[in-house]
Amino acid sequence: MANTSSRTLRLLSLLQTHRYWPGAELADRLGVSVRTLRRDVDRLRELGYPVEANRGVGGGYQLAAGAAMPPLVLDDEEAVALAVGLQAAADGGVVGVAEASVRALAKMVPVMPPRLRRRVDALRMATVPATFAGGGPVVDPGTLTAAAQACRDAERLEFGYAAADGTRTSRLVEPFRLVPLGRRWYLVAYDLHRHDWRSFRLDRLDAPRRTGARFRPRDLPADDAAAFVRAGLRNLPTAYDVDVLVDAPADAVRARVGRWVTVEEAGAGCRIRMSTDSLDWAALAVGAAGAEFTVVSPEELGAHLRGWGERFVRSTVSLPV
Secondary structure, three states, rough: OOOHHHHHHHHHHHOOOOOOEEEEHHHHHOOOOOOHHHHHHHHHHHOOEEEEEEOOOOOEEOOOOOOOOOOOOOHHHHHHHHHHHHHHHHOOOOHHHHHHHHHHHHHHHHOOOOHHHHHHHHHOOOOOOOOOOOOOOOHHHHHHHHHHHHHOEEEEEEEEEEEOOEEEEEEEEEEEEEEEEEEEEEEEEEOOOOOEEEEEHHHHEEEEEEEEEOOOOOOOOOOOOOHHHHHHHHHHOOOOOEEEEOOHHHHHHHHHHHHEEEEEOOOOOOEEEEEEEEHHHHHHHHHOOOOOEEEEHHHHHHEEEEHHHHHHHHHHOOOOO
């Protein structure tokens, strides 16, 4: 019985890759006969797993989507990766996902073996979540899911897209990869209307629709998708080059905001430099430094901060001193 149970779990793990398995190949991977494999598949069906079968020569098996989410079988590496990914999602910028991620973590971590919990805890302690900014655009979970599935299945995707100047266009693309970068998510895809590679901000996508048309992925003209997005961002003009002197040690400021800005030693304090298209983002960064500071440039940032300060003061006038 123990051997049968272990083999059934192994079969479930193979089917959960969602690839189509020819019956003979699957039986060979499990070290059983095709007849025994059929009995194991029937056992999974009795447990509620919707296993589809194609009969005849060359027939095989595939796990289909069911009416309810069945239990998953994860190996050690997958379990740790999932826990760390859920933690990142809990700190991320996808609207409505943080609370669900926390609930999933609360269910998952307590049932993990101690050796895996120690690995998850070690990764969590060694990772600094970038949650202070809070002002980045949020992404609709449906948009993120549709784009991710289209990338996974090499399926063409249609959507409306709003450019930075507000111009709206319809796009048909061959999606390649999703890239979380800074405060935003990007879709790297080959644009079939423009016959070239593009990166699209997910928060600007509207009503993405999977077309059902499959394609053979093209070669990306970059080392990887993240490098492609970074190269495109470097070519965009930035509205403001920010230079601020901060009355605090560089190491302390770098620990607070170093992921988002450049922090340089400057006498007893330090200097923050950044290029941004949003003075709101610059204000968040220098405010999060947690120390007195002086704006060197641009002049517009000083006026912007004064406006913020006046609003903050007005919001507290009714509070008791």
